[in-house]
Amino acid sequence: MNLKICHLYPDLLDLYGDRGNILTLASRCRWRGIEPDIQQASLGEDLDFMSMDILFIGGGSDREQGLLVQDLMRREDELRKAIENGLVVLAICGGYQMLGKYYQMANGERIDGLGILDVWTIAGTKRLIGNVVVELNPTILGVDSQRLKTLVGFENHSGKTHLGEEVSPLGKVIFGNGNNGEDSGEGVRYLNVFGTYLHGPLLPKNPHLADLLLELALKRRGIDTLLMNLDDRLEELAHKVMVKRLLKQA
C-alpha cells in the first residue's frame, strides 16, 4: 500500500524546517509498512489534487508567497473539490493564510486568498514570535484520549488571523499567541484541512497529529483500521519536556 503525499512548492515555501513535517509523515508510514509516495511540486507543475492523500503547504517569505497565490488561484476549483471530497491538508503559516479569504495589508489593501477556509488575516504591527502550547479541543481532533492532549510548536508571524462562525480553532493557547494573540484560539480545522501557525516543525514533536493525518487519509481511501502503534517514547518525551518547561515559565 502507498500514500501520496504532496509537498506544495517546497522550493518557494520552505521557511522554518518545513521539510521536517514531510520527513515525519514519510517515516511514520514506512515504519508501518506503508510506502510514502512523496511529490515535490514546483510552480506551474501538473497537480491532481483529487488523487493525492495528503497535501502539505508551508510558509515562505512575502515575495515568494505572492508568486504562488497567483499560481494556486488557477487551481482553486480543483483544490476545493478535492477538499470537499476529504483530501487531508496541513497548511502552516503562509499556507494557512492563503487558504483563507484574504490578507489585509497595513495600508488597507486586500490580497485575495483562495477562500476555502472561512478565515481572514489582518497585518499586525508586531511580529508574534515564540514557543506555543495549545490545549487541544478533543472534539476537533476526535483522537483517542490516551495520547498527548496538547500541541507544541513555535510561531513567527505578523498577520493576525480571525475565524468565521462556521469553523473552530484546533484548541486553546495556554502559552504564546496563536491565531491573533487576542481570542486565545490557535489554528483551524475544516473537514480534513488543518491550518496552523505552529512550525517548529510541527509533526515530529506532535506524533498524535501526524497519525491523525495518516488515519484520515486512509479513511478517505476506505481503509478504516487503527494505525499500528509505534515506539513514540522519544517523540512524547520531547513534547512533554517542552510543555513542562513553558508552563513553568508562564
Place this chain on the structure above:
Amino acid sequence: MKRTWRFWLALWAGKIITTGLLATGKKGTTLPGKISNWFDPQIMKHLSESYTDGIIMVTGTNGKTTTANLLASILGEAGKDFAFNQAGANLVTGITGALIQNTSWRGTARARLALLEVDEATVPKFCKQVTPNLAIVTNFFRDQLDRYGELDTTVRMVKESLPKETILILNADDPLVAQFGTNLTKAIYYGVERTPDSREESQETREARFCPSCGTALEYSLFHYGQLGVFKCSGCGFHRPEPKILAQDIHQNEGALLFQVNEVTYQIALQGYYNLYNALAAFTAARELGCEDETIARGLRVFIPQAGRMERFYLSEGEATLTLVKNPTGFDQVIQTMIGVNKSLGILIGINDLAADGRDISWLWDVNFERLGEQDRRIKKVVCTGLRAEDIALRLKYAGVSVEKLILEHSLEGALDHLKKTRAEDEAWFVLPTYTLLFPFRGILENLQNSAGLTKSEAKGGKEARA
C-alpha cells in the same frame, strides 16, 4: 566633528569600567560599551573618527570571526597596529567597548586602523555612525530567523545601509552577496574555481534559488556548497562576477587547506572548504590594504584557529574537535568534514535555545542529518545535550541514526563523560555546541587537556605553529 561633554563623560565612564573589569581578570567590552552609549549615543562615530587609516568592517552570516582573525593575523605579520573587537563582540555595545579599549584617556586612538566584526542586524546602526573604508561581506544564510525576521529583510537592510564611499569586498560565488556590487565600481570580488566537493547538482539547503534582482530561477553550472557556486540568471543577465582573487587547485590534507592564487600556493590550518572563503576574504582585503603576497602567505600560515572553530583538544583518552554550530549551512559543512575523516564517530551535540543561540530551533530540520544517518554503521554514539537535547535526538532518529546510539544527558560534564567512556580504536570525537554552550564546553575541555598534561604544541609533536 566637535566633541561634547557627553563624549568625554561616555569615554571616561567606559574607560573606568574597562580598567576595573580588566583588573579583576574579566573581558571588558560589553558593559563599558553599554554605559558609554547611554551617555553618548553617537560615541561610535566620535571614536571611529580618530582612526586615520580607516575602518575595516566584516559582516555576513558565517565566517565573520574567522575572516577577521585571519585578516588580523596577516596585518600582524605586516607589522600594522589596529583596534580589534576580537571576542566576537559584534553588536553596538561590544564594538564601542573595543574602540574604547583602544582609545586613550585623552581621546586619541592608539592605532590608525580598526578591524571590526559587525553582526548583520547591527550593520544599519553601525553604518549610520561609521563609514568603513573597506567592508567584507562573507555570505548570507538562514540564521536565527526569530531575531531577524526573514533572510530577504536582512540582506536588504545590509545592502541599503552600506555607504557609497565604502569599497566592498564581496563573495562572487554567493548570489545574495554578489548582487551588492551590481552597478558599483568600488566592488572587488573573491571566489573559488572548484573544490573537490563541488557538484553539478545540489542536495543542500539553498537560500537563493531565484535571481535577487528579477526573480527568475537561477541556473547553476557548479555548486560549491549551499547557494555558493557558478550561477547565472537567464532573465536579466545577472551572473557570478569574475573574481579578482580566484582560488584554484584546492585540496585538504592533515587538517590543513591548500590553494593557489595566481599560481602561488597558500596554506591555512583549518578544515572545511567553507574556511577557504574566509581566507580569500582576508586575502582580498589585505591586498587592498597594501600587503605583499608573501606577508599574506605568512599571515595565513601562522594563523591559529580561534575558540571553537574546529579547535582540537588533547585529552588523556584521545583527541576531540570542538566546533560551533549555529545554522543549517554551517552544520552541513561540519557533517561533510566529519564524514571526510573516514573514521568511526563519537559525536556530542549540544543545542540551546537562548537568545544568542536563536530561540527557534526549527533550523535543525533543515540540516542534512540524513547524510549522517547514511553513515549509521560508522557512528558509535551521539550524546545529545542542552536545553533542546530531546529535539536534536528526535531529529537524528528521523534522519536514520539508530535510536540505541542516542544518549540523552543534560549535564555538560556528564555528556562529555558519556562521550569518553568508550573509544573504538579509530574513533574520532566531535563536540558540536550552539553558541551559549560553546564556552562552557571549551572550559571543560581545556581543564581536561590541562590535567592530561599536554599542551597543544607538545601533542602535535613539538611542532610550534608560530615558526
